[in-house]
Amino acid sequence: xxxxVQSFLSLGAMMIFSLISLRFDSAVLQNVEVEVENKxxxxxxxxxxxxxxxxxxxxxxxxxxxxxxxxxxxxxxxPMGPATGETYPNFNxxxxxxxxKRLIDAPHAEKYEVSSVVYYVGENTPEVKSSIRTFYKRTDxxxxxxxxxxxxxxxxxxxxx
Numbered sequence: 001x002x003x004x005v006q007s008f009l010s011l012g013a014m015m016i017f018s019l020i021s022l023r024f025d026s027a028v029l030q031n032v033e034v035e036v037e038n039k040x041x042x043x044x045x046x047x048x049x050x051x052x053x054x055x056x057x058x059x060x061x062x063x064x065x066x067x068x069x070x071x072x073x074x075x076x077x078x079p080m081g082p083a084t085g086e087t088y089p090n091f092n093x094x095x096x097x098x099x100x101k102r103l104i105d106a107p108h109a110e111k112y113e114v115s116s117v118v119y120y121v122g123e124n125t126p127e128v129k130s131s132i133r134t135f136y137k138r139t140d141x142x143x144x145x146x147x148x149x150x151x152x153x154x155x156x157x158x159x160x161x
Contacts (some may be wrong), residue, residue, distance in 0.1 A: 026119050037147075040109050043141040044152040047104060047114050050142045051097075052156050055116070059093040060137065060160045069160070072133040080118050094118055094158055106142045109147045126157050135160040 059065045061075045062083065069075060079097035082088075091097060098118035120130040121138045129138075129155060137158045144151040 007146065023149060027116075036108070037149075040145065040147045041152065043106050043109065044112060044148060045154070047112055048141045048143045048152055048154040051114055051116060052154060055094055055097050055139055056156070056158075058091060058096070060158055061095065062093045064160060065092060072135060075133040077133060077136075094139065097139065104123065109145060112143055112145045114141065115145050 015140055037069070061069070061078065064073050065070055076093075076095055080098035082091060082096040086096055088096075088100065088102075095118045097116045099116075101113065101115040106112060116139045118137055120132065120134045121128060121136045122130050122134055123136055126136065126138060130136075138155060138159065140153055140155045142151050142153045
């Protein structure tokens with residue numbers, strides 16, 4: 001074979017190798033991106049679950065801390081939220097977490113915003129906010145971050161029954 005043909009074959013082999021190398025690098029980069037995104041979402045779910053677990057440790061209502069109630073008229077009315085003088089982490093009941101917000105930084109991503117909303121729901125309509133007091137309170141915990149494409153939301157329904 002002549003030198004020209006060998007050079008041409010060598011150049012072709014180098015081009016094929018370059019294309020394969022670019023594809024491989026692109027696949028590795030995409031895998032790293034997916035891995036980081038998964039860590040961010042896993043952390044967001046974890047933060048939402050942590051707050052729900054913390055809320056579960058509180059009384060159903062400020063008026064049920066010492067004695068149970070059998071009439072919904074004795075429960076906290078809207079607007080819900082901490083009573084005057086109550087501050088986190090010294091909340092004593094579920095509805096103190098209504099309107100709660102906190103910024104949290106994690107090792108691989110910062111500025112997670114964790115927030116919660118608490119409202120009454122009906123026994124047979126847990127997805128609809130009730131305008132009257134019931135023995136069911138729903139808590140929606142939302143976690144947002146600049147690194148999340150969509151916010152993470154977990155909900156839990158608490159009952160006094």
